[in-house]
Amino acid sequence: MFHVDEAHYCRGHSERRYLPAELSINKMWKMYNKQPNLEANLKVKKGLFRKIFNNNYNLGFGSPRTDVCSTCILLLEKIKRESDEAQKQRLMVEHRVHKLKAKAFFNLVREERPNLKTFSLDCEKNLPLPKTPDQITYYSRQLYLYNCTIVEGSSKAPLTTQNVFAYCWTEDQYAKGANAIASIVYHRLMNTNLTDISTIRLIADGCPGQNKNSIMIAMCSKWLSSSAPDHVQRIEIVFPIVGHSFIPPDRVFAHVEKDVRKLECILRPEDYLEIIGTYSTIVRMGSDYEVLNFKSGMSSVIKDVCSWHFQFKHCKRFLIQRSKEIGNIVIQGEVHYTNNLDVLKKITRKNKKTSDLNPEVITQNIVRIKPAKLVDVKKLLTTHFGNEWENEEGFDFYRSILSQTSSLEEEEDASQEVTCELQVEERCL
Template structure:
């Protein structure tokens, strides 16, 4: 605006940028910004009700409710900003599914496509600078594994096994959204409890799991996703998983989920852990869980519905005569999911519309030719995984493929 103003003025009327800024800021009510997205439903609802409410009493009640809601999410943000050398904070989340292939054709809007999944784990609080060293990206496609709690829990378990925790750390703080199908479930609590008792360094005394207020789950992985999506917007065509992987590698350390052990946690904890309806606190309403060790191969779990208090009792969540060490999950074999035939046909039709009838002869599209022929088994990294698994007494994974 300053440049445009000076271009249209005579030499004696041109002004400095600082003077122009002062006049615009003090004399004009200009606002700049983009339309908001993913805004909290509770915040919007209270704001609209306040606009339309005429009764002073009800307006006062709505203002109190809005203030309480605001205090809750500010308390959450204060926790994830906390800097304490005794606490190691990790945050994780899933990015929205990316289409394979990604094409600009209008017909792609009406066509089924394969999904590329990305799950990010960030080490550090919300003030920590994002680097390739503290951002860990786990990726896979729907032909490698499903996208469920077993995959998410196994990725977190793999990260914890490979993380060096310094001797001064006493608390592991885990922050994630409250999605029950992936994060907030018995499997995640069970895995963290088993890791705490059996594998965590003895200086780690407690695990704290924190879930945000619904609508205010803005955590460090969201910053990673924003950087990735900004890059993906510049790519009109993406036809292979490796093209997505190259973008992930610009922002973090990448791990292919098909090359690490993925376990069936649900089948393993069902005989050992009580159903959440029998736990000593309301599972879904709780915003924080605390896990601590016992001397009897078990863990104590405490649930809190607020971010500031620790008043509820700690009790074990295992069934009678069961211990947390009895959770021994079996490995799920990768690359065994057969693609849906109708989806394969849609993808092939889409590729034909974009690349022409000879698309199968193009080398960059061999990935889809293999899928069409039902021969797709990514071999990259399987030999390495076999060596690692055999060293720990697991069966050769290729025996299951």
């Protein structure tokens, strides 16, 4: 069993999974045939292995972000094969509309004008701990460091450590879900100089579990109605079309990942932070910012999404504006990038305002890591470093997680709920 990387769900290709970039079909074929307990008659030729790999699995190598748009590939392929001229024309129009939408999105990412402040955010692919060159890594679950990066400025702005902020935390601290991401954006909004700004534009990839959800809307509404300077009038949240979602943080990730690949072995979260820190200002969960529970705080203030005046999931943009009623906002969801319906309405419950939302601080280090994953991590460390690692310097991160977990082992039943929640979050990694 190979361990595949994050699902492509956030990019809209729910089936495709990713193997580490260092692997190839050739390498996997060799590894397959070299398995010590494989019977001689089960060995296969390279051609057959390749055929099975390509036909029976939807697997890629490396990062989904370097992948090409599957809608474009599919449409171009159909156009090539179509013999009916009218049908061919229809497909060509469809492809053109698709590309125009992508262009309209990138125009918004690029736009610069006085009074507009743009932020783009994205999560880097999970950074594995420990990263070792041993072949066993391909079959093992590892612990993760998460990096959600926010770039301040349009896509034309140069990337420096002054405008790139990497929010980092480890898997044991908190799940990579909606509350974590909303709290990061909240912290950025609270800590940016917004002199003369009237419109904030937030760009994200549109992953429902992380940034395209009512929790993000609730956070923005809360900030606009109670903490934003008076001259900030509106927040626009913009999402790309699937397949064309390369935004400024992805440029930063490309640099980080290039440096990460150069190192054979990465042991401590700090080793990753050192690399990330050459391109960004690091902001650490717990010490620099807290996770706020917007999710549970919002239910008594904001109506359920299904009763809002627009269909949430079809929207590519959300416009949030200050309402005439002090301490509240009005909102509209838009399906197009350029035209506005401009029918902004409230989404709050009766006699409530978005400024009434008061999210509580969430205590971290509550995530229970699956025992099977910890077994894998222990095995990885022992394979590479021998049993001595348990007493050596530099392994504090692992020792602390493994010791916390053994004391938790007795509370198996009580932790069931957290495990379930984690599984839900993991679908959107």
